[in-house]
Amino acid sequence: MNRILALGSLVAMAAALPLAAQTTAASKNTAAAGKAFSAPKTAWGDPDLQGTWTSDDTWGVPMARPKQYGDRLYLTEDELTAREKQVKASEQRIVNPSNDNHSPALRQLEAEESGKEAPAAQGAFGRGVDAAPVPGQFGEYARRASKQTSQVIWPADGQVPPMTEEARKMQAAAAATRNRTPSTWTDWSIYDRCITRGVAGSIIPVIYGNGLEIVQTPGYVAIRYEMVHDARIIPTDGRAHLPSSIRSYMGDPVGHWEGNTLVVETTNFNGRVGVGPNGGGTLSEDAKLIERFTRAADNTINYELTIDDPKTYTAEWKIGFPITHEPGYEIYEYACHEGNMAMRNMITGTAAVEKAAAEKKK
């Protein structure tokens, strides 16, 4: 219910944005703007990262690089032109909801209900340049085409390094649990349960709710994320991490400034969230995440995340993408748990399916 409400408002908001404002923002976001750019400072002299930001522009860029791009992090001009067309098309479905192709998912549902064959979804579930545009009903979409071939920026081949033997075993055990029918709440993900999306999962773009807000005061930077709602308080006064007895989902962040870059090191994890979208995947309790936030333009922060977790991955790796400020984009209250009717429905729904299956067998 709350999710639906928020979605409705976002769609309305996106539609209300003047196109001119969007275009201006897009032209400012070119790499060239970074060269002459002088990063703004707060009243007390720290680089100023404040405002609302979103990772929407990286929507559709796969985490690991499709093999055809090899060691190439950026698209060619032709590839970029193709992706720009797709971004334009998905924007049209938001701005002009009467478009017949507004919602592939809705068409699918309607087809199922009418008993007819669903129209071909043109790679709706593919990723990257080959992917169909984002389903319009979710309200979030890339405003400008990302030049990147993958979210992974290191190692050079853009692939997530192999997992360690121990982590592979743990992952297989977890997958075995997942493969049986989920029956009780703990069978669903930390995200489904509205607990958190973790540090990485809170910024990696998903179908909606990619917004975050940065607020600073002398000695501190705070980042709050909209979806599921989290607020990280990051001291920049050089203090040590919490003792290892104190562990949590979001970990313990400490930060410092390197020139115009905010560097945040987070440790003290509880080993229950990963680095995938919405916090999926695996990280050990000993993981260390290092984030770098660098203001690159008035409307752009370059974000980089280093995953250092020798218990899980055989090498360090990095993801990176720009986050952008969009005029009119606001962070709303995301009362996820309070409105989590889905959990009751999923549990009772699963029970109903199991019962029906058992009766069929008789």
Add this chain to the structure above:
Amino acid sequence: MQKRFLGAFAAILALGALPAAAQTRTANLPAAVAGHPNLSGLWQSFGTADWDIQGHGAEPGPFYQLGAIGAVPPGIGIVEGEEIPYLPAALEQKKKNLANRWKEDPVIKCYMPGIPRANYMPFPFEIIESQKNILFAYEFGSENRVVNMGKPEEAVTDTWMGTSNGHWEGNTLVVDVTGFNGMAWFDRAGNFASDSLKVTERWSLLDANTLNYEATIEDPKTFSRPWKVNVILYRHREPGARLLEFKCVEFTEELIYGDLRRKVLGK
């Protein structure tokens, strides 16, 4: 020696010349942010207002197994003038809430506590005051809100924590909170308001480590007149003190979905 004496004397004279209000402001306050008092820090209230915002004596708790640690501690209350001016129907509802408090207090389910309650729960919260907006990050449930210090914005939709617009009146931060969904309670005793609630908060430093909080409660559907709560907040000064994580959802799932385990899943 003589010079020091003279210096001290001059300082006393200077202090004497300052207006009384300005004197309290000079006492080791943190450096101002953009000319305003800096309220940033980790704060928490003492007291038992979260049990009952009105004065109350000690009572047994709901679970005898918890003995003394589960009992309700006494408190002098935070309501100015003691009385909450409920309209008759609302008073009946409050009594019902009190009777069902161990089941129906939304905070038991880890639902958002709303305003003003988030400010006097037995959990700390961090204020991050920038030269623009001000973040309130609460340890309980990772709840948070940003006070918009720019042009006031109307609430886009009704929410648990409301929509906060702030401005400075001298050294006092005044925050108007509206757009509530009417689902939060003020305490574990069932005091409540409707979705017509408007809270006007006034935050001012008494000294570097003490923050005065006053909230005016207006809700014509529930109360016959506006009323106030007054709370004093204290700064956490322990070395290493910081906002920790209390994500309570997973502590409530058996309570919220446990009926399905028994009735539907038969487990």
